[in-house]
Amino acid sequence: MYSACNTVEYDNLINQAWRDYQNGANSALDDIYVVLMPFCLRVSSKTCNRYISEQDEEAGIARMAFLEALEKYDIEQGRFLLFLGNVIRNRIIDYKRKEKKRNLLTFSFLTREGSDMAEAVDNSFFEGIMDDLARKQEIEKLNKLLLEFNIGFKDLAGVSPRQAKTRVNAQKIAMLIAENEELKSYLMEKKMLPMKELEARWQVNRKIADRYRKFIIATTLIYLYEFPYLKSYVLPMTRGDENVC
Amino acid sequence: MSARKAVVVEVGKGWAIVLEPDGEYKKVMTSAYLEVGDSYQLKSGTKFKYLTAAALFLTILLGSIDYYTVQAYAEVSSLVELGVNRWGRVISVQAKDKEGQIVLDTVKIRNDRLETAVEKVSQAIKEESPQMKGAIQTDSRSVKSKNKSNRNLEEKMLKEIDKGLERANKSNNIKNKVIKNNRNKAINQSLPQFRNPSNNEEMAESDAAINEEPEGQKQEKKPDHKQERVNQDDQLEKHKDIPGKKSKTDAVPPKAKQEKDANSKKNNSNDR
Numbered sequence: 114m115y116s117a118c119n120t121v122e123y124d125n126l127i128n129q130a131w132r133d134y135q136n137g138a139n140s141a142l143d144d145i146y147v148v149l150m151p152f153c154l155r156v157s158s159k160t161c162n163r164y165i166s167e168q169d170e171e172a173g174i175a176r177m178a179f180l181e182a183l184e185k186y187d188i189e190q191g192r193f194l195l196f197l198g199n200v201i202r203n204r205i206i207d208y209k210r211k212e213k214k215r216n217l218l219t220f221s222f223l224t225r226e227g228s229d230m231a232e233a234v235d236n237s238f239f240e241g242i243m244d245d246l247a248r249k250q251e252i253e254k255l256n257k258l259l260l261e262f263n264i265g266f267k268d269l270a271g272v273s274p275r276q277a278k279t280r281v282n283a284q285k286i287a288m289l290i291a292e293n294e295e296l297k298s299y300l301m302e303k304k305m306l307p308m309k310e311l312e313a314r315w316q317v318n319r320k321i322a323d324r325y326r327k328f329i330i331a332t333t334l335i336y337l338y339e340f341p342y343l344k345s346y347v348l349p350m351t352r353g354d355e356n357v358c
Numbered sequence: 359m360s361a362r363k364a365v366v367v368e369v370g371k372g373w374a375i376v377l378e379p380d381g382e383y384k385k386v387m388t389s390a391y392l393e394v395g396d397s398y399q400l401k402s403g404t405k406f407k408y409l410t411a412a413a414l415f416l417t418i419l420l421g422s423i424d425y426y427t428v429q430a431y432a433e434v435s436s437l438v439e440l441g442v443n444r445w446g447r448v449i450s451v452q453a454k455d456k457e458g459q460i461v462l463d464t465v466k467i468r469n470d471r472l473e474t475a476v477e478k479v480s481q482a483i484k485e486e487s488p489q490m491k492g493a494i495q496t497d498s499r500s501v502k503s504k505n506k507s508n509r510n511l512e513e514k515m516l517k518e519i520d521k522g523l524e525r526a527n528k529s530n531n532i533k534n535k536v537i538k539n540n541r542n543k544a545i546n547q548s549l550p551q552f553r554n555p556s557n558n559e560e561m562a563e564s565d566a567a568i569n570e571e572p573e574g575q576k577q578e579k580k581p582d583h584k585q586e587r588v589n590q591d592d593q594l595e596k597h598k599d600i601p602g603k604k605s606k607t608d609a610v611p612p613k614a615k616q617e618k619d620a621n622s623k624k625n626n627s628n629d630r
Contacts, residue, residue, distance in 0.1 A: 155393070158391070158393065162391055163391050164391060164393070245393070245395040245396050245397070246395060247395070248365055248395035249393070249394045249395025250395075251395075252365070252367050252394050252395055253394070255367075256367075256368075265368075266367045266368040266375045266383065267368070267375065267385075269375070269383040270375045270383045270384055270385040273382045273383040273384065274382070275382070277380065280380065280381055280382060284381055328383070331383075332381065342365070343365070343377070346365065346377050346378070346379055346380075346381055347377075347381040348381075
């Protein structure tokens with residue numbers, strides 16, 4: 114199931130599940146749990162400022178907080194995700210404080226976790242997490258697509274054109290491919306760049322197309338699949354345009 | 359949206375691959391906690407900053423090392439040896455014997471130009487040890503540079519020493535005259551404590567020397583006749599140097615000495 118967690122449908126889905134849960138349908142919990150767990154974990158991680166996996170103690174606290182939020186939530190309180198985020202964050206901070214009191218002189222006392230934790234956060238904190246998650250979904254999908262072409266992000270970091278001019282050229286080639294049916298189908302079927310075509314009909318510099326093959330493919334894929342977040346990153350723009358936006 | 363951040367596309371231990379706002383994929387080294395999808399603020403120019411800091415540090419370090427490296431040793435008299443760096447500044451001072459040590463204790467010449475250092479030292483020698491009268495001679499000076507290729511520096515230093523000696527001589531002559539003047543005044547006023555029998559001979563001699571000098575333009579500063587003459591002599595000596603004329607010993611009575619110092623300072627500033 115793919116839906117960005119900052120869309121209206123997503124909110125509706127959650128609200129629907131919440132209503133079901135309130136009406137006694139415990140199965141609704143399972144559906145919503147899978148959807149919301151990444152968010153819960155991400156909030157925990159950001160609160161603790163380190164990676165929290167499902168096996169960590171903090172994840173358990175997040176789960177409890179999740180149940181608590183479901184119980185206490187009311188439609189008038191605004192978006193469920195924001196409410197949930199706040200509950201999880203507060204519970205984790207409570208837990209950390211207790212922990213600190215119990216063993217004053219453990220390593221946790223020496224780390225600087227405590228200092229960042231108590232900071233108050235507003236809704237933008239959780240909205241930012243939602244954006245991050247949405248972007249993460251896009252990136253994961255792109256990663257899967259790229260694997261079909263045998264391209265990893267590591268390769269991309271290696272072959273990415275360093276000069277702005279070259280980069281814009283490569284991005285223009287990618288755009289060309291994405292907008293042209295023939296070229297597009299060639300790329301998707303053969304998993305290669307239609308070099309001959311590009312060179313003969315579009316006067317594309319073979320050197321650029323060859324050297325930055327992986328970069329061009331990745332960029333084309335982003336155009337093709339209309340990743341809303343990532344697309345804004347790879348649109349060809351010159352310096353002048355940059356200032357405008 | 360002018361300052362957009364890069365987005366993290368892959369993370370590992372200590373590194374992350376980010377997609378920059380202009381479409382470039384980049385691997386960054388970071389120990390910060392990041393996850394895929396996070397935005398990442400590129401720290402532009404950190405490398406450059408470190409490089410600049412390092413370069414600056416190195417420059418200062420090497421510069422000061424170079425400054426404190428003795429390039430040549432200048433021997434002004436048989437008493438002292440001065441180490442000079444490439445910019446002609448006195449870096450190290452070494453006395454050859456006890457006498458020299460006493461002289462060096464009285465002057466501060468570190469980081470001075472060789473010219474001024476020589477001047478100070480030669481004055482100090484004259485003041486501190488009258489019996490070493492002949493210690494400073496223009497022909498006893500020598501410069502030995504550490505590496506033989508450094509002829510330029512040697513010559514420059516020799517010139518500076520000459521200048522310094524010259525200036526020391528000048529101010530000494532002036533001093534002597536002022537002292538004489540004071541002494542004459544004292545004699546005129548017939549104060550007995552200023553009559554120093556051991557110096558009478560010399561006094562007469564120098565007085566004779568002054569009398570031999572041809573007369574120059576008149577300067578009217580003080581009504582005192584003798585003072586006037588001395589001033590004339592000063593003027594002359596500024597224009598032509600008399601190499602044979604060496605400074606005279608100064609067995610100065612304490613009061614007169616103080617006055618002399620003040621006067622010589624005045625004269626020095628006039629010189630410059």
